[in-house]
Amino acid sequence: MxxxxxxxxxxxxxxxxxxxxxxxxxxxxxxxxxxxxxxxxxxxxxxxxYGAGITITGPTLRAYRRLGLLDAIKEQGAIAEGATIFRYDGTRLHDLDEPALEEGLPATGGIMRPVxxxxxxxxxxxxxxxxxxxxxxxxxxxxxxxxxxxxxxxxxxxxxxxxxxxxxxxxxxxxxxxxxxxxxQPTGQGCWRLSIRRPPTLTKGEFYFGHRVPAGINRCGAEMVYLWMLTPHVHRAQHFTDEELFVQLRDNLADFGGNAGWVRDHMTRDDWINYRPLAAALxxxxxxxxxxxxxxxxxxxxxxxxxxxxxxxxxxxxxxxxxxxxxxxxxxxxxxxxxxxxxxxxxxxxxxxxxxxxxxxxxxxxxxxxxxxxxxxxxxxxx
Known part of the structure; x- marks a missing residue:
């Protein structure tokens, strides 16, 4: 239409x-x-x-193109040609196989959710x-x-x-x-998100697998990224405090190398951190x-x-x-x-x-x- x-x-x-x-x-x-x-x-x-950045895959970019908003997303977010999979210690494994959907349509990207x-x-x-x-x-x-x-x-x-x-x-x-x-229904995992400035060597999305807790980093602006991490969810009677969020996420990243390790070493208490348990339903x-x-x-x-x-x-x-x-x-x-x-x-x-x-x-x-x-x-x- x-x-x-x-x-x-x-x-x-x-x-x-x-x-x-x-x-x-x-x-x-x-x-x-x-x-x-x-x-x-x-x-x-x-x-x-509220929230950190979100990843925008090819199918999502296609939908936004049909809604007439792709150009604004490209201008105010970050576009990349694919992503790379690393071992959690920073060893590069291979590029993620992401298909090109339409001529002139980027493979993937990211943007801050408020933007x-x-x-x-x-x-x-x-x-x-x-x-x-x-x-x-x-x-x-x-x-x-x-x-x-x-x-x-x-x-x-x-x-x-x-x-x-x-x-x-x-x-x-x-x-x-x-x-x-x-x-x-709960899926058994919880998701950590952190907004932080871009690591100097990061140019496109990165996935870190092979650890008990997977993580990834995606650009969501010219100089901003967000890091996500998935952990087994343990029920708590109370929400994490800001200090607990900072300390726990930093500890969760202790074994990571590459740009995930850079984020661990440079994150501060002023960076936005969030945790929520995951649930799904069709x-x-x-x-x-x-x-x-x-x-x-x-x-x-x-x-x-x-x-x-x-x-x-x-x-x-x-x-x-x-x-x-x-x-x-x-x-x-x-x-x-x-x-x-x-x-x-x-x-x-x-x-x-x-x-x-x-x-x-x-x-x-x-x-x-x-x-x-x-x-x-x-x-x-x-x-």
């Missing part, structure tokens, strides 16, 4: 997007471009996002999209005409032709409207009930092993808008959306969980790299 063209079911319809994250903004942008009367709501009154959100927020604000912050939905009820009556948490009510739940792994829309679904169908539908982490939450969570959310938003725009009825469009997305999302989640288990079991760097490469090759296929 070319930006600015108006046709099909979406044009003139009242669309509510619940959740102002990556998937919700992507859906809002495309529905507005198709002539929908879009309202976007987010629970955070300041519409903020990516600002890029998307700028596009949302440039379109005729009503933005309401500091609230979410309290109740949803189907209308006789096929629409949805919505009660917001501030007590206001409105009706919409379509409600899209893109409100995170903890989706309130899912809990309200889809009782056959459940919560994402929710069973149907993903839609009447004119209510889910996308992104609300319905296909994955772990970071394939670096495709953002890409899957943007792809789902594009497919949802495309199928609704070619459909005669909302039901037909939503069914076609699920049919196109289910197996692809299952592949990402299953592969990510498999790689995580291989890491927990201490599999070889070659085996883990091959599993990631095979997964990325399948994602090179059109969605």
């Amino acid at each position: 070319i930006s600015g063209m108006v046709s099909g079911w979406v044009s003139g319809k009242r669309v509510l997007i619940v959740g102002g994250g990556i998937g919700g903004m992507a859906a809002a942008i495309r529905f507005a471009e198709q002539g929908g009367q879009v309202t976007l709501i987010d629970i955070d009154p300041q519409w903020r996002v 990516l959100h600002r890029i998307m927020q700028t596009r949302v604000r440039a379109l005729p999209i009503a933005i309401r912050l500091g609230l979410t939905v309290r109740a949803l009820a189907h209308r006789d005409d096929g629409g949805v009556d919505v009660t917001f948490t501030d007590g206001a009510q409105a009706d919409f032709d379509l409600v899209v739940g893109a409100d995170s792994i903890y989706s309130g829309v899912r809990r309200l409207a889809f009782p056959h679904m459940g919560e994402a 929710q069973p169908g149907p993903w839609h009930d009447g004119a209510i539908v889910l996308l992104g982490d609300a319905v296909h939450a994955t772990t970071p092993h394939m670096a495709c969570g953002a890409g899957m959310a943007v792809e789902s938003a594009l497919v949802l808008a495309e199928e609704l725009d070619r459909a005669d009825t909302v039901g037909a469009g939503l069914a076609a959306y699920q049919a196109r997305r289910f197996d692809r999302c299952r592949h990402v989640i299953d592969t990510s969980i498999k790689v995580g288990r291989m890491q927990l079991d201490g599999d070889s760097p070659d085996a883990i790299g091959a599993a990631i490469g095979a997964g990325l090759h399948r994602l090179a296929e059109e969605y």
